[in-house]
Amino acid sequence: MINIFISIIPLIVWSSHFEVSKVFAFLILGTILIFSLIINVEKITFTKRDYYYLLWLVTLLISGLFGLDSKIAILGGSYRHQGLIFFLCLYLLIKYIEILTAKQKENLYKGVGVVVLIESILVILGFKLGTIGEINAVSGFLAMGSYFIKTSFPKLLLIIPAIGMLINLSKSAILALIPYFFKKINIVFLIAVIALLFVIKPINNLSIFESRGVIWKHAISIIMEKPIFGHGAESNEVLYDKKFAEDSIILTGLMIDRAHNLFLDITIWSGLIGLFFFVMFLYESFKNLNFEKRQVFLSFLIYSMFQPLSVVHWILFALL
Secondary structure, three states, X not given: OHHHHHHHXXXXXXXXXXXXXXXXXHHHHHHHHHHHHHHOHHHOOXXXXXXXXXXXXXXXXXXXXXXXXXXXXXXXXXOOOOOHHHHHHHHHHHHHHHOOOHHHXXXXXXXXXXXXXXXHHHHHOOOOOOOOOOHHHHHHHHHHHHHHHHHHOOHHHHHHHHHHHHHHOXXXXXXXXXXXXXXXXXXXXXXXXXXXXXXXXXXXXXXXOOOHHHHHXXXXXXXXHOOOOOOOOOOHHHHHHHHHHHOOOOOOOXXXXXXXXXXXXXXXXXXXXXXXXXXXXHHHHHHOOOHHHHHHHHHHHHHHOOOOOOHHHHHHHHHO
């Protein structure tokens, strides 16, 4: 039942509340996982990857307690709710998946693959926002989620999410597909290709509010204000309001709650110390993956460099 619950979280929508309903379900899942892990405590092992992640959580806690707003840092902000508790639940999910048998994990991957197919079909039928609520977020989910179709079903079915991504035509999701086209992964070459594509065709620079250049510039300025421990999780909204106000731009009816780059967000939240622990966690995770999982891992990272992450993207990441 837990595996089914994990699989269907991306489909949960309540009264047009896309993200909030999913995060609420995810936090319920986290509570359930606590009991499941206690029951199976003898199966739990710890590696360097775990210690880096836990050290990041400790840094996030310190940053939150002495940052902008401790309540928001722990419980999460008004939209994504990705505070300390959220990332603790993500860790519980990672540890739960570790203790699954090969057959249980196979069934979980199959369930996730079905959900990705459903999301793709909804887009094809004209529901471009799917059950996730934002075109780029939906397309990113399909780009990463294609792996779970590939591992569980005939490869011909990959045409379905491909059509969905073509319909939505998300530039960031297209970038996220790049790792799938390499038989051997050369990280330096991959970064060079992405950087070149971004220079040739910037993503969503039609307005100052969507310009990655403007948002990233403000992110660097915010980081420099508290470079060691950061401002606490989910502090971006208030900080960006302040930065745009300094440019005499009032964000009335508009919320910028992410730097549109995971590494900038991590540094804003937990400073350079937190960034170090998080990057080491990513490195320790990446080096233990097989080639196909490395492809989707890099797909996640590429997408995260240009777009805010929804709970659905974090769940796919945890499944790896």
